[in-house]
Amino acid sequence: MNDVRYLAPRTLDEAVRALAAADGAGRVLAGGTDLLVQMRAGAVSPGVIVDVKKIAEMTTIEETADGGFRIGAAVSGAEIGDHPRLGQVWPGVVEAINLIGSTQIQGRASPGGNLCNASPAADSVPALVAAGATVTVQGPDGRREVPVEKIQAGPGRTTLGRGEIVVSFTLPPRPPGSGDAYLRLIPRTEMDIAVVGCGVSLTMQGGTCTAARVGLGAVAPTVLLVEDAAKALIGSRLEDEALEAAAAACRAACRPINDKRGTIEYRTRIAGVLLKRVAAIAAERAAAGGKH
Amino acid sequence: MPKLHVTTTINGEPVEFLCDPTQSMLEVLRDELGLTGSKEGCASGDCGACTITVDDRLVCSCLMLAAEAEGRRIGTIEGMAEGERLHPLQRKFVEMAALQCGICTPGFLVAAKALLDRNPDPTETEVRYWLAGNLCRCTGYDKIVRAVLETAAEMRAAAR
Numbered sequence: 001m002n003d004v005r006y007l008a009p010r011t012l013d014e015a016v017r018a019l020a021a022a023d024g025a026g027r028v029l030a031g032g033t034d035l036l037v038q039m040r041a042g043a044v045s046p047g048v049i050v051d052v053k054k055i056a057e058m059t060t061i062e063e064t065a066d067g068g069f070r071i072g073a074a075v076s077g078a079e080i081g082d083h084p085r086l087g088q089v090w091p092g093v094v095e096a097i098n099l100i101g102s103t104q105i106q107g108r109a110s111p112g113g114n115l116c117n118a119s120p121a122a123d124s125v126p127a128l129v130a131a132g133a134t135v136t137v138q139g140p141d142g143r144r145e146v147p148v149e150k151i152q153a154g155p156g157r158t159t160l161g162r163g164e165i166v167v168s169f170t171l172p173p174r175p176p177g178s179g180d181a182y183l184r185l186i187p188r189t190e191m192d193i194a195v196v197g198c199g200v201s202l203t204m205q206g207g208t209c210t211a212a213r214v215g216l217g218a219v220a221p222t223v224l225l226v227e228d229a230a231k232a233l234i235g236s237r238l239e240d241e242a243l244e245a246a247a248a249a250c251r252a253a254c255r256p257i258n259d260k261r262g263t264i265e266y267r268t269r270i271a272g273v274l275l276k277r278v279a280a281i282a283a284e285r286a287a288a289g290g291k292h
Numbered sequence: 293m294p295k296l297h298v299t300t301t302i303n304g305e306p307v308e309f310l311c312d313p314t315q316s317m318l319e320v321l322r323d324e325l326g327l328t329g330s331k332e333g334c335a336s337g338d339c340g341a342c343t344i345t346v347d348d349r350l351v352c353s354c355l356m357l358a359a360e361a362e363g364r365r366i367g368t369i370e371g372m373a374e375g376e377r378l379h380p381l382q383r384k385f386v387e388m389a390a391l392q393c394g395i396c397t398p399g400f401l402v403a404a405k406a407l408l409d410r411n412p413d414p415t416e417t418e419v420r421y422w423l424a425g426n427l428c429r430c431t432g433y434d435k436i437v438r439a440v441l442e443t444a445a446e447m448r449a450a451a452r
């Protein structure tokens with residue numbers, strides 16, 4: 001950790017410039033709950049640490065004119081949980097973000113950090129994928145919009161180019177009759193890493209599912225968008241056969257590893273079980289009408 | 293390595309210090325500022341012994357760079373008692389023997405106070421989830437949870 005520089009720029013342009021100039025040795029610091037652990041362990045040793053928490057666009061939540069939300073990538077889980085509207089419209093996204101770590105970790109951990117740390121088990125990512133979130137990325141070549149599922153490239157790797165920063169997440173406007181949910185399986189009730197995580201977002205009209213998205217975590221090198229599971233749900237009334245077909249699609253999408261938290265067989269089986277449970281919660285929330 | 297100059301507020305007092313870019317807030321509190329109430333149990337965010345507040349949010353000071361304190365309001369266990377007068381939580385922890393070795397105690401107290409500040413009437417489940425990031429190897433947690441619930445009841449009665 002010799003000759004490390006710490007910068008806390010107030011603008012994105014400065015942050016991007018500092019990262020680009022660091023020539024691969026620069027790291028964004030959001031909540032630090034992954035980065036500082038990795039630095040202590042000697043797993044990463046950045047030359048320049050760019051703290052993005054003084055950049056207004058990255059630390060605020062805003063409801064857009066069309067009824068969507070824009071969440072700054074560095075907003076803490078605690079602030080997201082306290083937002084008066086976000087949890088009403090997107091309860092699944094908020095519950096997924098709030099599952100990250102303890103109260104203390106929530107005081108700092110951000111959805112941008114959760115995504116860019118690129119753990120396949122990152123809790124907020126399946127819910128954001130299910131929600132159809134896009135991220136705004138800014139880099140030396142300007143801005144681009146990317147679906148959230150395109151950011152992770154593999155464990156610890158992203159598709160971000162040198163000097164690129166995830167600025168914010170955009171959640172689309174919500175039609176009436178929509179609901180989302182996230183569940184993870186962990187051996188404990190708190191403070192553990194997902195064996196499988198599943199996010200589902202649904203729109204129900206007159207008892208029929210008209211839109212669905214499914215995100216699956218911890219069963220492949222990256223969080224997955226499971227389009228076949230969504231197809232099985234859309235057009236159905238979420239009857240048992242449709243749910244079983246969606247569960248089968250989730251199991252088919254799994255390419256998990258064996259580790260101390262779960263075997264390949266166990267993870268695959270649980271992916272199907274969770275899909276059904278999460279879809280039921282999302283449907284209940286959709287029926288409750290989404291209070292917005 | 294050039295030192296950074298940081299201006300901040302700790303327990304209501306303006307404070308300035310110099311730090312290395314990678315020094316943690318916990319290291320600066322303990323080693324530079326002599327505020328040794330916050331403890332290091334793990335240095336990886338798992339145990340909560342280093343819990344402080346930053347702009348009223350609970351944070352593990354072991355997972356925060358000292359440089360990040362610039363312009364923020366920091367609260368530590370040293371700011372909890374008013375002179376010799378213990379905070380009701382501190383008094384209850386002593387009365388109900390909610391500690392043995394005491395390493396975890398400052399973290400539990402700072403975290404429990406933040407809970408009671410926002411929710412004066414938590415359920416036992418809420419207390420247990422809120423404090424899930426604070427580990428204790430001695431008490432088995434039950435006495436700690438009871439002490440927090442008792443304090444909450446007492447503070448509610450006193451506020452009436």
Ligand SMILES: Cc1cc2nc3c(=O)[nH]c(=O)nc-3n(C[C@H](O)[C@H](O)[C@H](O)COP(=O)(O)OP(=O)(O)OC[C@H]3O[C@@H](n4cnc5c(N)ncnc54)[C@H](O)[C@@H]3O)c2cc1C
Nearest residue numbers: 028030031032033034035101110112113114116123166337
């Ligand atoms: C005790 C403990 C418990 C935890 N429990 C969980 C859990 O239950 N579930 C879970 O999913 N995770 C968990 N984590 C991991 C971690 O808290 C989360 O991944 C968290 O969301 C990371 O966010 P951060 O803001 O702290 O990221 P940081 O540590 O600041 O950053 C993480 C990585 O992403 C990069 N980065 C951050 N923001 C951006 C950005 N905007 N643009 C580009 N790159 C960026 C950083 O350079 C770094 O490489 C836990 C960690 C600890 C210490």
Ligand code: FES
Nearest residue numbers: 333334335340354
């Ligand atoms: S020392 Fe900070 S959480 Fe353990």
Ligand code: FES
Nearest residue numbers: 392396428429430
């Ligand atoms: S009293 Fe010893 S760790 Fe809690």
